[in-house]
Amino acid sequence: MSRILYKSNSDKVISGVCGGIAEYFGFNSTTLRILVFLFMPITFWPYIALLILMPSNNLL
Known part of the structure; x- marks a missing residue:
């Protein structure tokens, strides 16, 4: 069974992107x-792209 990358519903601060990646x-x-946060100049645009492209995990 394959895993799918979702935004986290339970572990989120702004939108759940970091929580979903960590899960x-x-x-x-x-x-x-x-x-x-430490590498914000590098991670800003990828974070915004993931914010838009990652689906929400609406199963919970």
Whole structure:
């Protein structure tokens, strides 16, 4: 069974992008949020693209 990358409904601060990525890869979402913040000039546009393109997990 394949896994699908979704925005998180339970672990979100802004939109659930970092929470969804952390759930998919199985690590701490706070660590990912800190990395995204530290590398904001690099991660800004990919984050916006994922915000638009990632589907929401409406199963919960």
